Amino acid sequence: MNQVEKVNLLDFDRQGLRDFFAQLGEKPYRAEQVMKWIYHRLESNFENMTDVGKALRAKLEAACYVGPPNTLFDKGAADGTHKWLLGMDGGNAVEAVYIPEPTRGTLCVSSQVGCGLNCQFCSTATQGFNRNLATSEIIGQMWVAAKHLGNITHQNRRITNVVMMGMGEPLLNFDNVVKAMSLMRDDLGFGLASKRVTLSTAGLVPMIDKLSESIDVSLAVSLHAANDELRTELVPLNKRYPIAELLGACQRWIDRKPRTSITFEYTLMKGVNDQPEHARQLIKLMRKLPTCKVNLIPFNPFPGTRFERSDPDTIRAFQTQLLNANILTMLRRTRGDDIDAACGQLKGQVHDRTRRQEEFRKRLDEGEAHAA
Numbered sequence: 001m002n003q004v005e006k007v008n009l010l011d012f013d014r015q016g017l018r019d020f021f022a023q024l025g026e027k028p029y030r031a032e033q034v035m036k037w038i039y040h041r042l043e044s045n046f047e048n049m050t051d052v053g054k055a056l057r058a059k060l061e062a063a064c065y066v067g068p069p070n071t072l073f074d075k076g077a078a079d080g081t082h083k084w085l086l087g088m089d090g091g092n093a094v095e096a097v098y099i100p101e102p103t104r105g106t107l108c109v110s111s112q113v114g115c116g117l118n119c120q121f122c123s124t125a126t127q128g129f130n131r132n133l134a135t136s137e138i139i140g141q142m143w144v145a146a147k148h149l150g151n152i153t154h155q156n157r158r159i160t161n162v163v164m165m166g167m168g169e170p171l172l173n174f175d176n177v178v179k180a181m182s183l184m185r186d187d188l189g190f191g192l193a194s195k196r197v198t199l200s201t202a203g204l205v206p207m208i209d210k211l212s213e214s215i216d217v218s219l220a221v222s223l224h225a226a227n228d229e230l231r232t233e234l235v236p237l238n239k240r241y242p243i244a245e246l247l248g249a250c251q252r253w254i255d256r257k258p259r260t261s262i263t264f265e266y267t268l269m270k271g272v273n274d275q276p277e278h279a280r281q282l283i284k285l286m287r288k289l290p291t292c293k294v295n296l297i298p299f300n301p302f303p304g305t306r307f308e309r310s311d312p313d314t315i316r317a318f319q320t321q322l323l324n325a326n327i328l329t330m331l332r333r334t335r336g337d338d339i340d341a342a343c344g345q346l347k348g349q350v351h352d353r354t355r356r357q358e359e360f361r362k363r364l365d366e367g368e369a370h371a372a
């Protein structure tokens with residue numbers, strides 16, 4: 001049997017691994033033993049799994065492998081931020097980014113090669129969409145980063161938080177993302193608490209409901225505007241699921257998980273959504289969900305974009321307006337500037353199937369890039 005026909009064990013959650021071991025005629029506890037080697041000790045070579053019997057190791061060698069994505073490139077920034085460019089098949093690549101802070105270390109993980117949702121301020125969107133990532137390619141980003149950082153599950157955690165906020169809309173790759181997040185949460189996987197694993201969505205209303213029934217994780221919503229006209233311009237998905245419907249789904253999420261809060265991400269773009277009237281609209285909206293919080297993100301410009309980052313004074317005034325209205329508001333510090341690691345700047349390498357890059361270049365040629 002060659003490598004192509006073998007099964008990648010990173011594609012299985014705990015139950016899937018138990019089922020696979022059952023197919024091999026092995027007891028379920030053997031699956032759990034191997035799972036600990038994979039995720040706690042970050043071991044990919046069956047030979048080194050010393051408490052697994054020799055016969056089983058040989059059987060595993062013949063039937064499966066532990067296959068994280070290949071690191072094409074990795075780079076660290078002066079502030080400790082680290083970025084990995086990970087190769088996928090067909091010449092595609094996605095990025096994962098690690099952001100250390102004094103009390104935690106957050107890994108930003110991608111869910112798709114490119115993205116089809118076309119948010120206007122997003123670097124990934126300009127590259128178009130190619131395909132969904134497999135579970136092994138999603139959890140594999142964490143596996144590669146954990147190994148690189150010397151992360152030890154339950155002991156020396158370098159990765160304390162994961163955000164599904166990289167390339168792609170995670171809810172459009174629902175099954176693979178949920179399986180990967182269950183490995184992030186599982187005690188035999190990376191063992192992170194539910195509040196430390198966050199899925200960020202542009203607002204796919206039915207899938208938010210489905211997610212709340214499927215797995216216990218935290219939710220973030222990319223809002224970016226508090227009125228439908230502007231939000232539809234910035235996040236075209238808003239046309240399908242306008243703000244009232246989105247808030248309805250958020251309310252149902254909170255009803256099902258009363259002790260949780262939802263984070264609303266709001267990227268501040270100069271003269272677009274950063275004025276006092278926009279803050280007033282946001283306050284009005286947030287009053288409907290009083291336990292939720294706002295995360296303000298200064299826009300990170302990328303080549304060709306028509307948007308600019310808001311001025312520091314405008315950002316401060318916007319935040320103060322929200323805080324004065326008792327809206328819990330955080331301001332994300334821009335990190336990893338020297339390696340393009342900021343939100344919305346994950347580029348990867350996408351063989352576009354949507355011709356999005358072509359359209360973007362055409363718009364640039366027509367001068368739309370400077371229209372703002």
Ligand code: SF4
Pocket residue numbers: 115116117118119122123124125166167168169202222
């Ligand atoms: S912001 Fe997120 S959902 Fe929107 S295009 Fe970019 S990657 Fe896709």
